[in-house]
Amino acid sequence: MDQERQIDPAVQGNRTISTDEELLQRSLNGDEAAFVAIVRRYKDPITNFIYRFIGNYDDAVDIAQETFVRVHRFGHTFLGEVKFSTWLYTIASNLAKSELKRYRRRYGMSLADAFSKSDDDQSWDVPDDSFMPDERVDRTRIAQEVQKALMKVSPTYREMVILRDVQQMSYEEIAAVTETEMGTVKSRINRGRAQLQTELRGLYNELFPTNDV
Amino acid sequence: MSELPRISAPDDFEVAVFVRTALSKLPEALPPDTFEQDVLTKVYPPQPVPQAAPSGRSPWTRAILWSAVAIVGIGLTLSGIAWNMNPFGSDQETPAEETTPARLTSPTLPPDALKPDTIAAAPATKPAPTTKSVAKKKRRNNGPKVVTGY
Numbered sequence: 001m002d003q004e005r006q007i008d009p010a011v012q013g014n015r016t017i018s019t020d021e022e023l024l025q026r027s028l029n030g031d032e033a034a035f036v037a038i039v040r041r042y043k044d045p046i047t048n049f050i051y052r053f054i055g056n057y058d059d060a061v062d063i064a065q066e067t068f069v070r071v072h073r074f075g076h077t078f079l080g081e082v083k084f085s086t087w088l089y090t091i092a093s094n095l096a097k098s099e100l101k102r103y104r105r106r107y108g109m110s111l112a113d114a115f116s117k118s119d120d121d122q123s124w125d126v127p128d129d130s131f132m133p134d135e136r137v138d139r140t141r142i143a144q145e146v147q148k149a150l151m152k153v154s155p156t157y158r159e160m161v162i163l164r165d166v167q168q169m170s171y172e173e174i175a176a177v178t179e180t181e182m183g184t185v186k187s188r189i190n191r192g193r194a195q196l197q198t199e200l201r202g203l204y205n206e207l208f209p210t211n212d213v
Numbered sequence: 214m215s216e217l218p219r220i221s222a223p224d225d226f227e228v229a230v231f232v233r234t235a236l237s238k239l240p241e242a243l244p245p246d247t248f249e250q251d252v253l254t255k256v257y258p259p260q261p262v263p264q265a266a267p268s269g270r271s272p273w274t275r276a277i278l279w280s281a282v283a284i285v286g287i288g289l290t291l292s293g294i295a296w297n298m299n300p301f302g303s304d305q306e307t308p309a310e311e312t313t314p315a316r317l318t319s320p321t322l323p324p325d326a327l328k329p330d331t332i333a334a335a336p337a338t339k340p341a342p343t344t345k346s347v348a349k350k351k352r353r354n355n356g357p358k359v360v361t362g363y
Contacts, residue, residue: 032257039252043244051242061244065252072256139238146235165236197228204231
């Protein structure tokens with residue numbers, strides 16, 4: 001990385017933050033720093049979305065990188081009909097779904113079954129809770145259980161629940177990303193949440209017994 | 214004034230809130246520090262460093278070729294040594310060179326030296342002693358014979 005890349009390329013020059021679309025256009029014109037700015041702006045939410053969707057961190061990082069490579073390669077096909085972030089999430093979502101299909105073909109089982117057998121893939125965010133206060137232990141355990149439950153929800157519902165409740169997207173954005181009707185989005189989110197509730201009811205009752213108050 | 218029916222929350226309301234809260238509080242899965250660099254490497258692959266005088270051959274091919282050259286060189290050297298050590302090898306060619314008449318090859322003779330006239334006019338020279346005459350001379354110079362046994 002050269003010296004120019006050390007500074008946030010999005011705020012160079014007149015100190016105004018460029019829009020995503022401006023950065024993409026500059027990137028298409030050969031401005032490498034503009035492309036770096038796009039990567040820096042979206043690498044965290046994209047990686048997080050893909051990880052929550054497929055449940056494997058290494059694969060999620062790989063798919064996130066591939067997402068940005070596609071942006072660079074096919075940026076000229078972005079016509080501005082939707083927001084750049086919507087277009088970016090669509091690419092990431094399609095790549096993640098392809099990975100799920102590939103995984104199912106390769107191993108003949110769902111990701112939920114695979115990850116329920118080995119917790120190593122999920123242990124990256126829970127390094128060691130032996131000396132944590134109770135509250136933190138609970139929080140990390142809840143995160144683990146929620147991720148496990150997410151992997152048991154069907155991918156069609158899971159994607160939309162993550163976009164809505166984890167990535168905090170609007171229904172309109174989700175409809176655009178998934179190229180689905182708004183009504184379908186809402187019903188799928190509700191069904192996904194219902195499946196999650198079924199999966200997590202036991203944990204809730206364990207953490208908050210009815211005679212506890 | 215009619216009383217409106219009391220609407221209560223569904224049974225699983227608390228669990229639903231718990232799930233949505235838990236989803237929103239999930240720790241963010243951050244990419245590794247090398248993420249940007251990895252993406253840039255994929256997008257802008259490093260240019261190959263030009264190397265001096267590429268031969269186009271693989272290292273294995275080159276090694277085999279050099280080995281063959283070395284074997285041939287060693288073979289030639291050994292055969293040369295063996296040839297020089299052979300006492301017959303070098304002597305066989307020498308007589309062939311000596312059988313060539315000196316006067317035919319000598320550059321000191323003029324081109325017409327072999328003509329009959331020239332030979333006749335040439336000054337008389339003492340002929341070289343033959344083998345017989347040399348033997349007689351030797352016999353004469355040998356001194357008295359020693360007779361033993363009488």
